[in-house]
Amino acid sequence: MVPVKVYLENESETVSLGSKLAQAIKPPLTLYLSGELGAGKTTFSRGLIQSLGHCGAVKSPTYTLVEPYELNGIDVFHFDLYRLSDPEELEFMGIRDYFAASSLCIVEWPDKGAGILPEADLLIDIKYLNEGREVNLTPQTLAGQTLLDSLHNNDKN
Template identity: 70%
Template sequence: MNIQSITLDLKDEQATVSLGNKLSTLITPPLTLYLSGDLGAGKTTFSRGLIQSLGHDGAVKSPTYTLVEPYEIAGIDVFHFDLYRLYDPEELEFMGIRDYFTERSLCIVEWPDRGHGLLPQADIHIYIKYVNTGRQIELQAFSTKGEEILACLNNNDNKQ
């Protein structure tokens, strides 16, 4: 059974972090995640849950000014991108964007629309939006690997 999309309601910040924790148990490199949503919707909060659950002990901050924050965790190269302040996608060429997407990397890209045309296709695109005081997250698979991850995530949620 292939799952193309899952929509989840998250009541608070901890639920967003928990979703990142759950996803971390299902992923292996290479993998590309896109995160889209309004400012403050929870993209970095989700990323923090994912990265810390993989084994990073320190803080996870949004790389808004540096564009990318690298982490090496248990043999995985994790690259957290925030392209919000990117003015021209060609800037990604100057920073060697293609070198980040390797067989041992997990690339998490916030504001992927800003890098249109220079980023590889996401395995999973995550859309986060405000709903009252909580959030709604839609995860869409764009690869076989993405579909497998969503199927496992869906099965885990149905067991709870």
């Protein structure tokens, strides 16, 4: 598995990265988004979700834990676990049911669900770097590597 490092100068480039990855999404797929508050996890998610066909706003589901979308035959579940106090709470909400064959699961703050969440296909870590962001994309499965390969192939076109 080959990780990729990307530098993003601004919010627009963060949305664009999400959009580029959306072009190659094939469920089932699980993305973990890590980074400090305000680093761009929800901004990335917005680019991805809107590129899959959602026309409205994409907000972080901080208080609801999950925001569902049905987009072109893909069940998209956007999780934000920031306010989760105990990973066991995920069992009570039936977390395993979300990770189905037709699902794309985007999980912000996945460390809060450690031990309960299934493994990610792709780890996306966003860090502040000067005025922009450095994004480390690390595949964990063949599906994650395939997604990253598509990003590289899109950049060539």
